[in-house]
Amino acid sequence: MRSVKIKVPATSANVGPGYDIFALALAEPYDEIELVLNDTGKVSIEVINDIQNIPTNPSDNTAGLAALGLLKAKAIKEGVLIRIIKNMCSGGGMGTTGASAAGTIFGLNHLFDLNLTANEMIDYARQGEVASGGSPHADNVAAAILGGFVLVKSYHPIDVLKLEIQEIPVVLAAIRKSLRTTRGFITYEIGQEKLKEQMARCSRVIHALHTHDLEEFGNAISVDYIHEPVRGAAIPNYWEIKKKVMEMGAYGCTISGGGSSVIAFCPEYLQHEIAEYMNREFSSNPNFTQVYQTFTSNQGVQIS
Numbered sequence: 001m002r003s004v005k006i007k008v009p010a011t012s013a014n015v016g017p018g019y020d021i022f023a024l025a026l027a028e029p030y031d032e033i034e035l036v037l038n039d040t041g042k043v044s045i046e047v048i049n050d051i052q053n054i055p056t057n058p059s060d061n062t063a064g065l066a067a068l069g070l071l072k073a074k075a076i077k078e079g080v081l082i083r084i085i086k087n088m089c090s091g092g093g094m095g096t097t098g099a100s101a102a103g104t105i106f107g108l109n110h111l112f113d114l115n116l117t118a119n120e121m122i123d124y125a126r127q128g129e130v131a132s133g134g135s136p137h138a139d140n141v142a143a144a145i146l147g148g149f150v151l152v153k154s155y156h157p158i159d160v161l162k163l164e165i166q167e168i169p170v171v172l173a174a175i176r177k178s179l180r181t182t183r184g185f186i187t188y189e190i191g192q193e194k195l196k197e198q199m200a201r202c203s204r205v206i207h208a209l210h211t212h213d214l215e216e217f218g219n220a221i222s223v224d225y226i227h228e229p230v231r232g233a234a235i236p237n238y239w240e241i242k243k244k245v246m247e248m249g250a251y252g253c254t255i256s257g258g259g260s261s262v263i264a265f266c267p268e269y270l271q272h273e274i275a276e277y278m279n280r281e282f283s284s285n286p287n288f289t290q291v292y293q294t295f296t297s298n299q300g301v302q303i304s
């Protein structure tokens with residue numbers, strides 16, 4: 001087989017307090033990746049629907065960097081064209097850079113019959129994230145590969161657990177971040193009280209998912225002391241909008257992944273109303289793209 005086409009879901013990382021260790025997959029939107037093997041002996045990148053000048057130099061591109069790492073590790077000499085078909089906007093906290101890396105590793109595993117485990121695929125794919133944010137975080141790529149809600153149980157070695165979860169209605173306001181990454185502004189020096197609260201909330205998120213308690217889930221994800229203070233400050237009126245979304249009846253509201261998108265979880269009957277509200281409030285933000293009404297999904301990457 002010389003080519004394969006892959007569909008990779010959007011993902012929302014961190015899910016409140018789980019900085020770099022929680023993420024979940026969404027039913028919509030998704031990107032597509034097409035891999036075509038050739039005899040150039042090189043990795044090349046082509047981007048369709050590129051509205052954000054995505055780098056096509058393989059070592060500057062998440063998919064390219066992940067592919068280079070895997071091909072080198074497996075001593076594969078064939079060339080591969082990675083065609084990235086973008087449906088989601090880049091830099092919007094929807095895991096699109098992770099999706100490219102995850103889809104590419106999944107596709108190469110399939111084309112070369114490598115029999116990689118899920119953890120191995122996640123480990124190769126996360127190396128691609130270095131091209132985007134400078135750090136090999138595993139949350140987005142894990143959710144993109146596995147679907148559902150993922151929990152990074154260990155980084156050393158990489159070990160990820162997938163929880164199959166109920167379909168939770170989601171409203172996501174996609175807002176591009178103005179900086180490539182804000183990770184450098186995030187501090188772990190949050191003090192003992194906030195650290196305890198952060199750990200408590202992570203535990204609550206997992207318990208809420210196990211007990212299918214969406215009120216508790218929403219409550220637990222709506223406080224974060226690590227990334228939300230930094231990323232919230234970069235979104236005009238974020239805290240007021242979040243408060244209003246909660247008053248409207250959302251289970252929870254937080255920043256999606258690396259920002260600047262805002263994600264709310266709510267009962268299905270409120271999805272439209274919250275979407276309209278976010279649309280109105282964010283429309284004056286020059287980085288605002290669109291509001292998605294979607295659901296969490298247990299479906300990860302798949303051959304399309």
Ligand code: HSE
Pocket residue numbers: 013014019020021093095133137139140183227257258259
């Ligand atoms: N955990 C990562 C971060 C996700 O917060 O930077 C990036 O999408």
